[in-house]
Amino acid sequence: xxxxxxxxxxxxxxxxxxxxxxxxxxxxxxxxxxxxxxxxxxxxxxxxxxxxxxxxxxxxxxxxxxxxxxxxxxxxxxxxxxxxxxxxxxxxxxxxxxxxxxxxxxxxxxxxxxxxxxxxxxxxxxxxxxxxxxxxxxxxxxxxxxxxxxxxxxxxxxxxxxxxxxxxxxxxxx
Numbered sequence: 148x149x150x151x152x153x154x155x156x157x158x159x160x161x162x163x164x165x166x167x168x169x170x171x172x173x174x175x176x177x178x179x180x181x182x183x184x185x186x187x188x189x190x191x192x193x194x195x196x197x198x199x200x201x202x203x204x205x206x207x208x209x210x211x212x213x214x215x216x217x218x219x220x221x222x223x224x225x226x227x228x229x230x231x232x233x234x235x236x237x238x239x240x241x242x243x244x245x246x247x248x249x250x251x252x253x254x255x256x257x258x259x260x261x262x263x264x265x266x267x268x269x270x271x272x273x274x275x276x277x278x279x280x281x282x283x284x285x286x287x288x289x290x291x292x293x294x295x296x297x298x299x300x301x302x303x304x305x306x307x308x309x310x311x312x313x314x315x316x317x318x319x320x321x
Contacts, residue, residue, distance in 0.1 A: 155271040155287055156309040160252040162198060163242070163265070164299060165235075166209040166216055168258035169275055172295030175213075185215045188295055192223045194303030197316040199224055201307065206242060208235050210261045235265040256302055257282050258294045273302050 164170055170191060176184040195205045207220055207228035220228045229238050243249065251270035255262070258278040266272040266285040274286035275294035283289055288305070290298040307313045 152287055153309055155251075156254075156306055158252050159254045159271055159306050159310070160203060160248050161242075161246055161254070162195070162203060162205045162303070162306070163253055163255045163269070164195075164205060164207050165255075165257045165259075165262050166207055166213075167211060168278075168294045169256050170207070170219070170295060170299060172293065173258070173277075183213055183215060185213065185219075186295055187219050188297055188300070190297050191295075191299035192219075194300035195223045195225060197307060198303050200316050200319070201310075201312040203306065204246070208232050208238060208265070210235065233261060235262060236268055239265065239268060254302065254306065256290075256299060257286075273298075 167173055170187055171185040205225050207225055209230055210233045212230035232238055250268055253269040254271040254273060255265050255269045256273045257266050258275045260279060260281060262282055263285060272286045274283045274289045275298040276290050277293040290301045292298040292301045307316050
């Protein structure tokens with residue numbers, strides 16, 4: 148790993164995630180009643196939990212609201228999420244003040260053009276493997292895993308291991 152990327156990762160104190168295409172594989176299924184369903188990866192949820200164990204919180208920001216987000220956020224123990232936010236930088240100042248951090252302390256994982264403004268604003272922007280070309284170009288790291296298929300877990304492990312917090316995070320399982 149390049150030294151400049153490691154330095155960015157070591158500064159991460161907060162993870163912000165897009166939902167559709169990052170926590171999900173991007174597919175949205177509508178039933179005959181017009182209700183939507185999304186697919187989430189359990190490994191990504193554990194990655195978020197491991198970060199929380201060492202004091203790194205996670206926030207969800209999505210440009211599209213859905214009733215499926217709140218129960219998934221609760222299941223992952225994410226206390227803070229923002230729906231129907233565009234541009235996503237609209238809530239960034241609020242987040243910075245609330246958590247008393249700087250943009251350089253934030254990792255954001257995105258996949259598509261609606262994420263571009265916030266990708267350019269944070270210290271460690273990450274693109275999932277199947278992200279758009281523009282998002283990949285704006286990222287410091289591109290995951291090996293696709294969105295909704297372990298990309299968040301991959302990033303969580305990268306952060307924890309680079310910061311030397313991996314053993315602390317998994318100590319509950321040993």
